[in-house]
Amino acid sequence: MIPPISKILFRHLVKGPHTMRNVPPPDPDGSEELARALGETVRARLGRSLSIREVDAGSCNGCELEIHAVNNPVYDLERFGIRFVASPRHADVLLVTGPVTVNMAEALRRTYEATPGPKWVVAMGDCARDGGCFAGSYAVVGGVHAVVPVDLHIPGCPPSPKQILAGLLALLDSVAAK
Amino acid sequence: MMGNITLLEFLSVGQPVAEHRPFPRFRLDSRAWRAMVGQLAVAEWSVMAMWGEPDEVHLALRDEETNDIAVVSHPCPEHRYYSLARARPSAIRLERAIHDLWGLAPLGVEDRRPWLDHGRWPRRHPLAAHSLPPAEAPFRYAFLTAEGDGLHQIPVGPVHAGVIEPAHFRFHAQGETVVRLEERLGYVHKGISGLLSGTSLDQAARIVGRVSGDATVAYSLAFARAVEAAIGCEIPPRAVWLRALMAEMERIANHVFDIGAVCNDAAFAIMLSHMGVLREKILRANDAMFGHRLCMDRVVPGGVTRDLAEEGAEAVKHLLYGFRKDFERAFQMYENTPSLSDRTLGTGIVPTSLIHRFGAGGFVGRASGRGQDARRAPGYPPYQHLDLTVPAYAEGDVNARLAVRFDEVRESLRLIGRILTEMPGGSFWVPPPHMAGEGLAVAESFRGEVVVWVRMAEDGGVERCHPHDPSWFQWPLLEAAIEGNIVADFPLCNKSFNCSYSGHDL
Numbered sequence: 001m002i003p004p005i006s007k008i009l010f011r012h013l014v015k016g017p018h019t020m021r022n023v024p025p026p027d028p029d030g031s032e033e034l035a036r037a038l039g040e041t042v043r044a045r046l047g048r049s050l051s052i053r054e055v056d057a058g059s060c061n062g063c064e065l066e067i068h069a070v071n072n073p074v075y076d077l078e079r080f081g082i083r084f085v086a087s088p089r090h091a092d093v094l095l096v097t098g099p100v101t102v103n104m105a106e107a108l109r110r111t112y113e114a115t116p117g118p119k120w121v122v123a124m125g126d127c128a129r130d131g132g133c134f135a136g137s138y139a140v141v142g143g144v145h146a147v148v149p150v151d152l153h154i155p156g157c158p159p160s161p162k163q164i165l166a167g168l169l170a171l172l173d174s175v176a177a178k
Numbered sequence: 179m180m181g182n183i184t185l186l187e188f189l190s191v192g193q194p195v196a197e198h199r200p201f202p203r204f205r206l207d208s209r210a211w212r213a214m215v216g217q218l219a220v221a222e223w224s225v226m227a228m229w230g231e232p233d234e235v236h237l238a239l240r241d242e243e244t245n246d247i248a249v250v251s252h253p254c255p256e257h258r259y260y261s262l263a264r265a266r267p268s269a270i271r272l273e274r275a276i277h278d279l280w281g282l283a284p285l286g287v288e289d290r291r292p293w294l295d296h297g298r299w300p301r302r303h304p305l306a307a308h309s310l311p312p313a314e315a316p317f318r319y320a321f322l323t324a325e326g327d328g329l330h331q332i333p334v335g336p337v338h339a340g341v342i343e344p345a346h347f348r349f350h351a352q353g354e355t356v357v358r359l360e361e362r363l364g365y366v367h368k369g370i371s372g373l374l375s376g377t378s379l380d381q382a383a384r385i386v387g388r389v390s391g392d393a394t395v396a397y398s399l400a401f402a403r404a405v406e407a408a409i410g411c412e413i414p415p416r417a418v419w420l421r422a423l424m425a426e427m428e429r430i431a432n433h434v435f436d437i438g439a440v441c442n443d444a445a446f447a448i449m450l451s452h453m454g455v456l457r458e459k460i461l462r463a464n465d466a467m468f469g470h471r472l473c474m475d476r477v478v479p480g481g482v483t484r485d486l487a488e489e490g491a492e493a494v495k496h497l498l499y500g501f502r503k504d505f506e507r508a509f510q511m512y513e514n515t516p517s518l519s520d521r522t523l524g525t526g527i528v529p530t531s532l533i534h535r536f537g538a539g540g541f542v543g544r545a546s547g548r549g550q551d552a553r554r555a556p557g558y559p560p561y562q563h564l565d566l567t568v569p570a571y572a573e574g575d576v577n578a579r580l581a582v583r584f585d586e587v588r589e590s591l592r593l594i595g596r597i598l599t600e601m602p603g604g605s606f607w608v609p610p611p612h613m614a615g616e617g618l619a620v621a622e623s624f625r626g627e628v629v630v631w632v633r634m635a636e637d638g639g640v641e642r643c644h645p646h647d648p649s650w651f652q653w654p655l656l657e658a659a660i661e662g663n664i665v666a667d668f669p670l671c672n673k674s675f676n677c678s679y680s681g682h683d684l
């Protein structure tokens with residue numbers, strides 16, 4: 001019997017990949033926000049390659065679902081040289097979701113400290129901007145900026161994979177620009 | 179004789195509370211409460227949820243024999259009550275959380291460690307009538323120990339590997355084998371019960387829809403049904419079917435992704451890619467039909483926010499046809515890859531006795547023989563027209579938890595096919611009237627029963643509300659599942675449970 005996995009691999013060889021062709025343009029607002037944030041000197045260092053550590057600082061897990069989506073074959077984030085890593089010590093970028101809860105604030109701060117420079121922080125989702133609908137609770141500190149400096153916001157609840165791609169590409173462009 | 183008394187017979191000694199719908203609520207004094215705790219030791223009543231108010235503790239119970247549901251309330255002006263923990267270990271963490279939030283102390287328990295409170299909040303017992311000043315320093319958590327030759331500890335988290343929610347896991351291991359795992363949760367506690375006290379209906383609906391984002395439809399559904407029960411709001415029939423459509427789409431999207439992710443944790447990455455594509459199809463269909471990939475905020479009290487156009491229904495039928503074929507191909511691949519079966523078969527077994535003691539539902543329960551499903555009991559429309567089948571397995575291992583998911587995806591695909599053809603026409607929303615009242619509702623999310631209790635104010639706002647996540651009764655079983663397995667199988671077991679951190683931490 002031909003193993004089912006061979007059949008699937010063969011189909012994809014013939015039919016081509018699922019990956020979407022038209023890449024969303026880098027988010028113009030994001031590029032501007034970043035241009036202000038990045039010094040000329042750090043831009044050239046990384047080329048077109050970024051390692052990201054995701055930090056859930058209190059999210060409802062909706063944002064995580066869409067981060068998983070940008071890694072699926074349809075959006076395939078890795079083809080742009082952006083990949084997710086397991087340790088903050090390997091990361092250039094922290095992608096932080098959620099309103100920062102009081103119980104996570106220290107862990108977020110320590111994760112930031114463990115990340116080597118130059119480093120960037122992307123606050124993803126409406127909660128990460130200002131706490132979203134959880135703002136004002138005794139257990140919530142607020143947006144990510146209340147704990148660590150933020151370089152870029154990606155809006156949405158949760159942001160769609162296209163919005164995430166556009167945001168991260170804006171980051172990549174600004175980092176790579178000479 | 180005593181063992182056979184039904185829940186409702188037993189509770190008739192209590193004082194019924196008016197305006198609680200559709201299930202009755204009874205208030206018990208200390209004696210009756212203690213008698214109830216005693217009865218729990220012998221009766222087949224399972225704890226569905228437990229929560230507090232500044233001077234009262236509430237408990238939702240189900241009689242497993244008659245399927246009756248009731249809420250039991252116990253006023254505790256002294257801020258103490260007799261604990262359920264001995265009869266129902268599933269209540270231990272709930273009682274610890276109630277103590278942290280409302281300052282109501284359970285009597286007769288050994289484990290007095292705070293649970294959600296890490297000693298960092300600006301005040302202790304934040305939801306009590308009189309909260310206390312903050313702790314002087316964050317608490318040191320006294321993990322349970324294991325002693326013996328060659329035992330070592332492995333601390334993991336709260337920021338742990340991958341794109342995942344935060345929690346701390348403390349392993350005691352002997353070589354590769356896990357001797358004990360203890361979880362510490364509470365990192366993503368957002369104070370949701372506090373935010374839901376005295377708020378507008380719209381705001382409350384938004385917040386409840388974000389208790390656990392992956393189950394947003396189920397939460398919104400349970401909330402909407404609880405509110406509608408409380409205020410006696412009858413929704414249009416079409417809305418009922420549209421809600422079921424969204425709920426089944428959510429179930430499929432989560433199950434296929436879980437299947438992919440579990441296989442990925444067994445180093446079989448092609449399944450994750452395959453399932454990622456299938457999930458994307460469902461989310462895009464959601465977006466096309468309802469304008470949101472996860473259908474957040476689409477189910478609201480009074481109905482749904484958006485109708486489904488005729489072309490939309492046709493497009494989905496077409497999409498699901500191809501979906502089914504791809505899904506079955508993936509199933510063939512799963513079944514016929516021995517190196518994968520080697521990792522999933524016999525790994526992370528939860529004994530059926532524990533499942534019943536904890537009243538665990540969802541795929542965790544069904545994989546170990548407990549076939550409880552809220553769509554069947556207590557049941558809610560439109561499922562009584564759809565001949566729902568609920569899968570159950572006896573093995574209780576990772577493979578069985580995946581098998582339940584495979585079966586449920588097929589069943590949901592069938593349900594969606596019927597929903598699309600049988601859905602009645604008409605309007606999809608009515609404005610909910612302003613009325614006071616209390617309601618409780620249960621909805622079956624992809625991971626188990628979501629319970630929402632609500633008390634509505636006369637002005638149409640929400641006075642109090644408590645959402646309960648199925649993960650409360652599944653997290654403790656993960657500790658049991660991993661015992662005796664190798665550390666490297668933890669991600670596999672954890673993903674096969676896929677408990678919600680956010681839903682649990684609230």
Ligand code: SF4
Pocket residue numbers: 058059060061062063097098099124125126127128132156157158159388391
């Ligand atoms: S932005 Fe929305 S999806 Fe993301 S964590 Fe907040 S509530 Fe959840």
